[in-house]
Amino acid sequence: MSEEIWAALGATSLDEVRRRAAVIDAITEIEPVEVDGAVRYAWNNGGGESAVWYFTPDNQALLLTFDHESALNLFAEEDYSVQEALYRGVPEHLVALVRNRPENYESLNLVDAETGAAIHYAGGVFWFDGTRWAQADGFLEHCRREDLDPLSESGFTYCLGDYRFGEEFTPEVIVEDRAADGWYEDDAEREKALAEIREIFSRLG
Known part of the structure; x- marks a missing residue:
């Protein structure tokens, strides 16, 4: 499944990726945020997992994923240097979107005890160069060294x-x-949710 989703992401236009990110952001009731001209959208499940997207005006993007139960939960280890290394290979103008920034629900900071430098934590680091999606070199190197599957x-x-x-x-x-997962108590609640989500789709194209 992981490889199929990775391939499907790569086959989806950036405009459509951004549209879906904006829709899920709105459904999850997270406010989009502008960061140095880029727009941040996010998803979280309220239980320690999150996806964070940054879309730049020049059609590049940064995607961070996090699973708090994973061996890639570097925040739990409080190791700034290892987290910083996961971003290696990503252009600095994209990394700058998460470097020395205020914390938020999806992205807390790991801080270098010596310099005070901070960077948002992430288990997975992915980026789009205008043509294709890639997994960050440092992220892949860490996974190889620790014998971890990057996508899962x-x-x-x-x-x-x-x-x-x-x-x-x-x-x-x-x-x-959502209904299959037991989100709604009855048909009325389900229909209300459907109307709300339809409005979000209409508003966001």
């Missing part, structure tokens, strides 16, 4: 589930999935 251990597979890359993405299928 980073939370990539789980955290991108709601975006349904490679699948139909409509209000109806989102509500169907």
Whole structure:
């Protein structure tokens, strides 16, 4: 499943990736934030997993995923140098979007005890160069060294589930999935949720 979602992300236009990120951001009731001209969208499940997207005006992007139960939970180890190394290979103008920034619900900071430098924690670090998605060199190197599967251990597979890359993405299928997971007590609640999600889709194209 991980490789299928990675391939589906790569086959999806950046405009559509951004649209889905904006829709899920709104459904999750997270406010988009502008950071140095880039726009941040996010998803979290309220239980320690998150996906954070930054889209720049020049059609590049940064994606961070996090699973608090993974071996890639570097925040738990409080090791700034290891977290910093995961970003190696990502252009500095993208890393700057998460370096020395205020914390938020999805992204707390790891801080260098000596210099005071801070960077947002992430289990998975992915970026789009205008043409294709890539997994950060430092992230892959760390996974090879620790014998970890990059896509599953980073939370990539789980955290991108709601975006349904490679699948139909409509209000109806989102509500169907939620209904199957027991989100709604009755048909009235389900219909209310469907109307709200349809409004989000209409508003965000």
